[in-house]
Each structure stands twice: as structure tokens, then as C-alpha cells.
Amino acid sequence: MKENTRHFKRIAFFLAILCFTKTAFAQIDVDRLRKHVYFLADDKMKGRGTGSKHVKKAARYIEKEFKRYGLAPKGKQGYRQPFQAKVRRVIVKDSIRIAENIIGFLDNGAPYTIVIGAHYDHLGEGRQGSSKDSLGVGKIHNGADDNASGVAGLLELARHYAQNDTQENYNLLFIAFGAEELGLVGSTYFTNNPTIPLTELHWMLNMDMIGRYNPDNGVAIIGYGTSSKFPDIFAGITSDIKFYTSRDGNGGSDQTSFYRKNIPVLFFHTGGHEDYHMPGDDPDKIDYPSLRSIVELERKIIDQSMHQDKMDFIWTN
Incomplete structure (x- = not known):
């Protein structure tokens, strides 16, 4: 009898260790965030300009991570949703470029789905326009904050929800948008050609430039007014970083495409800085501990939203 008791205690101990290991492994991790940003914003990626071989390498990287986490493909060609994007701001020979959204789905068997998104393109070497450097043509714009930081957050949230050993009340759709810098082209294409209704x-939660936290200002969370449910969702949520909310759903990034389709949105953003759309937006300038805290805050908000019925939409302007 004593031997059986010892045996069951050993099993319980190892199960507890296994459960703890899974929980710890699913936590948002600074080193993984740093790894993603340094890969995407390395000089070798040449700024991930739309249509370039380097942005295609970034797409392969994101696709590989989605596969690693076991997300189901939810594009039109596996994880890919290809579309055409046009460079309008400057005259170049290849003004029509092929771009892609990369889409992975975590199916929890639920009737409704939360979208988590971030754009993975940037300005390349300044030839597609939008550089703030008057002599920027030919210089690599690495886009570590804009928006390797958001993609790193997207990948960590995908990993967390795929590996947290919990079946949530909502499905999760993870989208890395292409051609955002050319005018929200990828997110607009998705909302006009959705791969789920x-x-x-x-x-929808959007991350764009979440890597340069300024404690004097805090993190902007835009879109708080787009559903009557957000006050309940935010109730009791705390963070080790400062954040503030703004009502409007519009705001110069991919959540706007969803807002225009009457879908509630939140857009996380740490604000402008001297390296915005400049060659100096490099990985060593990212505040990785604060980036982790922002993604952890997003996780808390997502989790809280899963306790709500399907959210209503409010037009804020």
C-alpha cells in the first residue's frame, strides 16, 4: 500500500513539473522577441521593401514560425494571401509589386475569432518613398521599431496561445500584413477578401511600432471607443508599464482597415521618435524588457476579451 502511495506521489510530482514547464515555456520571452527583431531588421534584410527578395525572406521566416507553432494555413496559397501593391509616392520602374499577407489560424472550435496583426514590410532602401531622410535613397531603412517590433509581438503571442495547453473560448487568426507602408494595402486586401467571414x-488587435517605450508618455492604445465592451475588458488589468487609451478607431495603421468594416479594434503604439522612417531605426535601440511588458499587457486584454460575448461595434467619428 505504501509502495502504491509513493508511486502515485511520483506521478503527481512529474505531472506538476510537466505542467509548470509548459506554462513557463508559453510565457512571453524577451530573448525570443530580441531574436525576431534582430533577424527581421538586420542589414542583410535591406529594409524589407515591398516586392523585394528580402521581404520574401521575411515572409518565409514568419511562415516557418507559424508552422513551428502548429497554426493552420489560412491564406489562399497555404499561409500566403498574395496581392498586388502599387508604389505611388515615387516613380520607379517596378511600381506594381507582388506582396503577401501571411496568415495562420488557431482553431479552438469556437464560432468567433480574434484577429491579431502586425505589418512586416518597411521602406527598403528608401526608393519606394516615405523616408524622412532627404538623402535617404540608397540607404537601408531597417525598420526595427517599424515594424519588426510588432511582428516579434505577433509571433510571441502566436507561440503563447499555441503552446499554453489551454483551449480558449475564441479562435485566433494571426496575420502578418504586407505593403502597409504603401497605404495599408495588405490589410485592406484582407478585409475585402477575407479568408474567414x-x-x-x-x-482585432494591431501592433505597429511598440519597441521604443517612453515612460513619460506610456503606450497608446487606440480604439478603446470602438466597442462598449472594452471598459469591462480593461477593468482590473494592471501592468508594469504606463498605458493610456484613445477612443478613435482610425490611426494610420492596419487596424483602420478593420474599423472601416465595423469591427472593434485596438492599436498598440509607443509613439514617434527621431528614427521614424529613417535609416537609424535599428535593433539595438529597441527596449526589449518594455516590449515584453507590452505584449504581456496585450495577452491580458486578449484573455479578458474571451470572457465577453461577441462584441458590438461603435463608430467613433
């Missing part, structure tokens, strides 16, 4: 979306 827009009526099945609970809400």
Missing part, C-alpha cells in the same frame, strides 16, 4: 470576427 468578417461577421465571425470578435475584434
Whole structure:
């Protein structure tokens, strides 16, 4: 009898260790965030300009991570949703370029889905326009904050929800958008050609430039007014970083495409800085501990939203 008791205690001990290991492994990790940013914003990636071989390498990297986490492909060609993007700001020979959204799905068997997104393109070597450097043509714009930081957050949230050993009340759709810098082209294409019905979306979270936290200002969370449910979702949420909310759903990034389709949105953003759309937006300038805290805050908000019925939409302007 004593031997059986010892045996069951050993099993319980090892199960507890296994459970703890899975929980710890699913936590948002600074080193992984740093790894993603340094890969995407390395000089070898040449700024991930739309249509370039380097942005295609970034797409392969994201696709590989989605596969690693066991996300189901939810594009038109596996994980890929290809579309055409046009460079309008400057005259170049290849003004029409092929771009892609990379889309992975975590199916929890639920009727509704939360979208988590971030754009993975940037300005390349300044030839597609938008550089703030008057002599920027030919210089690599690495886009570590804009928006390797957001993609790193996207990948960590995908990993967390795929590996946290919990079946949530909502499905999760992870989208890395292409051609955002050319005018929200990828997110607009998705919302006009959705790979799941827009009526099945609970809400959308967007990350764009979340790597340069300024404690004097805090993190902006835009879109708080787009659903009456957000006050309840935010109730009791705390963080080791400062954040503030703004009502409007519009705001110069990919959440706007969803807002225009009557879908509640939140857009996380740490604000402008001297390296915005400049060659100096490099990986060593990212505040990685604060980036982790922002992604952890997003996780808390996502989790809270899963306790709500399908969210209503409010037009804020």
C-alpha cells in the first residue's frame, strides 16, 4: 500500500513539473522577441521593401514560425494571401509589386475569432518613398521599431496561445500584413477578401511600432471607443508599464482597415521618435524588457476579451 502511495506521489510530482514547464515555456520571452527583431531588421534584410527578395525572406521566416507553432494555413496559397501593391509616392520602374499577407489560424472550435496583426514590410532602401531622410535613397531603412517590433509581438503571442495547453473560448487568426507602408494595402486586401467571414470576427488587435517605450508618455492604445465592451475588458488589468487609451478607431495603421468594416479594434503604439522612417531605426535601440511588458499587457486584454460575448461595434467619428 505504501509502495502504491509513493508511486502515485511520483506521478503527481512529474505531472506538476510537466505542467509548470509548459506554462513557463508559453510565457512571453524577451530573448525570443530580441531574436525576431534582430533577424527581421538586420542589414542583410535591406529594409524589407515591398516586392523585394528580402521581404520574401521575411515572409518565409514568419511562415516557418507559424508552422513551428502548429497554426493552420489560412491564406489562399497555404499561409500566403498574395496581392498586388502599387508604389505611388515615387516613380520607379517596378511600381506594381507582388506582396503577401501571411496568415495562420488557431482553431479552438469556437464560432468567433480574434484577429491579431502586425505589418512586416518597411521602406527598403528608401526608393519606394516615405523616408524622412532627404538623402535617404540608397540607404537601408531597417525598420526595427517599424515594424519588426510588432511582428516579434505577433509571433510571441502566436507561440503563447499555441503552446499554453489551454483551449480558449475564441479562435485566433494571426496575420502578418504586407505593403502597409504603401497605404495599408495588405490589410485592406484582407478585409475585402477575407479568408474567414468578417461577421465571425470578435475584434482585432494591431501592433505597429511598440519597441521604443517612453515612460513619460506610456503606450497608446487606440480604439478603446470602438466597442462598449472594452471598459469591462480593461477593468482590473494592471501592468508594469504606463498605458493610456484613445477612443478613435482610425490611426494610420492596419487596424483602420478593420474599423472601416465595423469591427472593434485596438492599436498598440509607443509613439514617434527621431528614427521614424529613417535609416537609424535599428535593433539595438529597441527596449526589449518594455516590449515584453507590452505584449504581456496585450495577452491580458486578449484573455479578458474571451470572457465577453461577441462584441458590438461603435463608430467613433
